[in-house]
Amino acid sequence: MNDVYHTYYRSPLGILKICATTQYITEITFIDDETNLEPASEITPLLAAAVEQLIEYFNGERRFFDIAVHQNGTVFQSRVWNELIGIQFGKTISYMDLAKKLGDPKAIRAAASTNGKNQLCIVVPCHRVIGTDRGLVGYAGGLWRKKWLLSHENKIANGVQTLF
Template identity: 55%
Template sequence: MSATFTTYYQSPVGLLRISGTDQYLSEVHFVDNEEEAAVATGTDNLPPMAILAMDQLIEYFQGQRRIFEIPVNQEGTEFQLKVWNELMNIPYGKTTSYIDMALRLGDPKVIRAAASANGRNHVAIIVPCHRVIGANGELVGYAGGLWRKKWLLGLEKRVAHGVQTLF
């Protein structure tokens, strides 16, 4: 059995809790809880997977990485796994709507289920659930807060297209 780790990274959009094993990443989660943030551990003696995750996140935030090359493993239903896999197909700097996602999953009636699965993604940024927006182009729903979603989309838009603002 693989040893698990949890570490923290202070990103431009706040503190991130990063968890996984020596074989994969299982969580990148925004930490807004001040008590948890106060006990955030340092970066001494981190396993290689934690270092890889932090290095790739740093490159992402610096506009130097568009695709993450790190194994991810989330526990979920077959449908959730399908949705999370579909999220990985949304190109950097682009967005899609929940209805378009449902259509790509093969059934427009699964729009609410797809949105629910999107909200249960445990690997923020790397599994880019922030790239899903409302059909009208509005920012809707993001577990990390809409301000973070706007910030992440703005970063990607600037890096990919040289555009100053998205919303």
């Protein structure tokens, strides 16, 4: 039996709920309604490491994460999430680019749908996928957060204030 532990981190973009087993981080999601938050569980070393790495990311000190993560999904979904991890900090790709990297340009809708099902925001950087027209589209955490994350990374990577 795998117990699931959880904690919260108040990021510059709002509260993040972080869930983990003893082996993997299984969820990092934005919480918009703080009224019914469950109390945090025991803080395991993995949860503590995840919070620390998120703090470093938001402070501009971390460009990639090296915590163990896992989310349940199909073989195709796992391939999409692995491709997302490969998008460099401060860079973006289009949904079409993502589908092509998966070997099937016709899979653009399936890739976009899987992108939206990502439960490991920031660490599995689904925010780095944008529209073919280079516009901001689709982000479960809200487009304002996607814009903030991309601008934050662009500033750290390139010294540029605004991307969008």
